[in-house]
Amino acid sequence: MQPAGDWVAAFPALVQLDAPARAALSAAGQRMTLPPGAEVFAPGDPCRAWLLVESGSVRVQMTSDTGREVVLYRVGPTESCILTTACLLGEELYSATGIVETETVGIAVGVGAFRRLLEDSAGFRDLVFAGFGRRFTDILMRLEDVAFHRLDIRLARLLLARAADGSVDATHQDIAVELGSVREVVSRQLKTLERDGLIQLDRGRIEIRDPAGLQRIAAAG
Amino acid sequence: MQPAGDWVAAFPALVQLDAPARAALSAAGQRMTLPPGAEVFAPGDPCRAWLLVESGSVRVQMTSDTGREVVLYRVGPTESCILTTACLLGEELYSATGIVETETVGIAVGVGAFRRLLEDSAGFRDLVFAGFGRRFTDILMRLEDVAFHRLDIRLARLLLARAADGSVDATHQDIAVELGSVREVVSRQLKTLERDGLIQLDRGRIEIRDPAGLQRIAAAG
DNA sequence: CGCCTTCCGTGACTTTGTCACCAAACGAAG
DNA sequence: CTTCGTTTGGTGACAAAGTCACGGAAGGCG
Numbered sequence: 001m002q003p004a005g006d007w008v009a010a011f012p013a014l015v016q017l018d019a020p021a022r023a024a025l026s027a028a029g030q031r032m033t034l035p036p037g038a039e040v041f042a043p044g045d046p047c048r049a050w051l052l053v054e055s056g057s058v059r060v061q062m063t064s065d066t067g068r069e070v071v072l073y074r075v076g077p078t079e080s081c082i083l084t085t086a087c088l089l090g091e092e093l094y095s096a097t098g099i100v101e102t103e104t105v106g107i108a109v110g111v112g113a114f115r116r117l118l119e120d121s122a123g124f125r126d127l128v129f130a131g132f133g134r135r136f137t138d139i140l141m142r143l144e145d146v147a148f149h150r151l152d153i154r155l156a157r158l159l160l161a162r163a164a165d166g167s168v169d170a171t172h173q174d175i176a177v178e179l180g181s182v183r184e185v186v187s188r189q190l191k192t193l194e195r196d197g198l199i200q201l202d203r204g205r206i207e208i209r210d211p212a213g214l215q216r217i218a219a220a221g
Numbered sequence: 222m223q224p225a226g227d228w229v230a231a232f233p234a235l236v237q238l239d240a241p242a243r244a245a246l247s248a249a250g251q252r253m254t255l256p257p258g259a260e261v262f263a264p265g266d267p268c269r270a271w272l273l274v275e276s277g278s279v280r281v282q283m284t285s286d287t288g289r290e291v292v293l294y295r296v297g298p299t300e301s302c303i304l305t306t307a308c309l310l311g312e313e314l315y316s317a318t319g320i321v322e323t324e325t326v327g328i329a330v331g332v333g334a335f336r337r338l339l340e341d342s343a344g345f346r347d348l349v350f351a352g353f354g355r356r357f358t359d360i361l362m363r364l365e366d367v368a369f370h371r372l373d374i375r376l377a378r379l380l381l382a383r384a385a386d387g388s389v390d391a392t393h394q395d396i397a398v399e400l401g402s403v404r405e406v407v408s409r410q411l412k413t414l415e416r417d418g419l420i421q422l423d424r425g426r427i428e429i430r431d432p433a434g435l436q437r438i439a440a441a442g
Numbered sequence: 443c444g445c446c447t448t449c450c451g452t453g454a455c456t457t458t459g460t461c462a463c464c465a466a467a468c469g470a471a472g
Numbered sequence: 473c474t475t476c477g478t479t480t481g482g483t484g485a486c487a488a489a490g491t492c493a494c495g496g497a498a499g500g501c502g
Contacts, residue, residue: 062361064369068459072361082357090354095361122340132353133311136303139360140283140293140316147367147401148285151458171480180368185458187481203467203480289490372489392449406489408450424449424498 021121028113033105040098040106047087047094049108050128052080056104061177062096070146070180072096073138082135085128088114146180154179155189156217159199159208168206242342249334254326261319261327268308268315270329271349273301277325282398283317291367291401293317294359303356306349309335367401375400376410377438380420380429389427 017025030049034040040051040058058075060083075081075098083096088111109117117124145154158178162168170178176186190206193199198214200207208214238246251270255261261272261279279296281304296302296319304317309332330338338345366375379399383389391399397407411427414420419435421428429435 062365064365066369068369070364070368072364083361086354086357088354089350090356090358091351092354092358095358118346119343125339125346129310130312133307133309133313135311136307136357137311137313137316139364140304143291143293143360143364143367144283144285146364147291148287148289173480182459183481184460184483188458188483191482201481394449403490404450405452405491409452409489412451422450 017123017127018121021117021124024113024117024120025107025109025124028117029107029109031105031107033103034100035103036100038100038104040100041084041094042097043093043095045094047084047092047111049084049110050080050088050114051075051084052107052109053077054105054107056106057101058104058106059099059101060096061099068180068182069177070142071178072142073135074101080128080131082132082139085132150220151179151181151185152189153218153220155186155193156214159206160211160214160218163208163211166208168208169204170206171204238344238348239342242338242345245334245338245341246328246330246345249338250328250330252326252328254324255321256324257321259321259325261321262305262315263318264314264316266315268305268313268332270305270331271301271309271335272296272305273328273330274298275326275328277327278322279325279327280320280322281317282320289401289403290398291363292399293363294356295322301349301352303353303360306353371441372400372402372406373410374439374441376407376414377435380427381432381435381439384429384432387429389429390425391427392425 029052031054034056041047043063053075055077058081059071060073060075060081061069061071063069073082081098083094083098086092087094118128155175158175159168162170172187172190173183175190176183179186190199190201193214194201196213198208198210198217200209250273252275255277262268264284274296276298279302280292281294281296281302282290282292284290294303302319304315304319307313308315339349376396379396380389383391393408393411394404396411397404400407411420411422414435415422417434419429419431419438421430
């Protein structure tokens with residue numbers, strides 16, 4: 001726990017808040033650091049607090065009864081988790097899992113304080129709901145992707161999006177979860193891309209050899 | 222347009238509103254009747270008003286670039302459309318289509334009045350956001366369904382859910398859109414169910430012959 | 443009745459998912 | 473360094489679902 005105003009001041013997103021709201025956030029927010037792999041919430045959990053990420057990244061994914069998984073979205077710095085907001089507002093239980101990806105510093109605001117802030121601060125309301133609206137569209141895109149788009153196209157797009165320095169660090173399983181598919185299929189697709197000279201496979205890593213070629217595949221859908 | 226308070230009084234969901242909010246809603250809301258088939262909004266449209274259904278039903282569905290469609294949810298009496306709320310809050314464009322199913326009487330509240338009501342009325346905020354939270358979970362369920370559940374199971378469930386009086390009035394195409402699949406596949410599955418004596422097919426209609434048998438299939442996943 | 447539109451059935455083929463194994467690469471313990 | 477268990481990746485055989493291309497049957501309507 002930090003002195004009041006310390007972490008609040010560090011949030012660009014919070015400058016729009018009026019003084020009383022910032023003070024209330026400081027007082028009510030519990031600041032915490034979570035290690036990679038930590039489970040922030042799981043399906044069936046009641047929602048006890050509104051969550052705001054200061055630094056790091058939390059991955060939110062859904063698991064089916066058959067064990068298959070799909071990544072819904074990630075919560076990055078200055079963002080809040082739409083599922084948490086939805087659960088708080090609708091008084092529902094979590095229906096997905098939140099997993100810390102990189103060490104994350106986050107603020108937890110208890111239900112009571114969250115509701116009070118929503119009541120009292122127009123700035124806080126904007127903060128909460130603007131993000132909400134934008135994330136909702138993201139989820140719909142994800143639904144469209146999984147339901148309608150071919151896997152090779154989505155795979156090519158993911159590789160391009162993730163290829164920070166010409167390579168992607170991820171296992172085939174990681175990628176399958178990202179796309180809502182399964183390892184075997186992803187492995188085969190990657191093997192084909194390798195045979196065609198577009199990428200080169202290593203254990204836990206994929207080197208991009210022909211970005212333009214991947215672009216061509218990605219643009220096909 | 223009705224006299225102030227007329228239609229507002231008819232809404233069970235609105236009793237929680239305080240007098241000023243009800244007056245504001247009465248003044249700002251545009252009451253309108255829409256025929257079946259009317260398009261309430263389409264992808265790319267800007268969101269000009271918050272929508273509330275008084276009677277009837279609006280189907281919200283997403284269309285992919287390849288022409289495939291999937292029903293996201295329906296908006297029934299006393300409900301509002303989560304996508305509209307999300308677009309208003311996030312200042313985004315519509316990403317789906319809203320189509321009137323049965324003749325619908327609805328209230329449209331302009332953006333300005335919507336924002337003012339959100340600011341001024343705690344009751345209105347509750348009204349808007351409680352529904353929002355619940356619908357969001359529905360969408361996640363839909364995503365899980367489309368991504369992970371077998372079609373025969375989802376089909377059996379749909380038939381049972383829709384079999385009001387022992388039969389379902391829908392074309393195979395209707396059902397395919399409902400499930401996010403395609404007509405040919407649905408036709409084949411239905412044919413199999415008919416061969417197994419679980420249903421009987423007519424043009425635009427499906428008679429349920431063995432609900433227990435369908436239950437067994439539906440329970441398998 | 444003839445004509446047109448909608449709805450349904452089906453074969454052939456592609457893509458994706460499931461199941462069952464195996465092998466290579468890695469890492470921790472001895 | 474070797475052993476051994478775990479993680480990761482590869483592959484064949486098959487099932488489920490989607491795509492493409494038809495063609496035919498049922499209804500509506502002049």
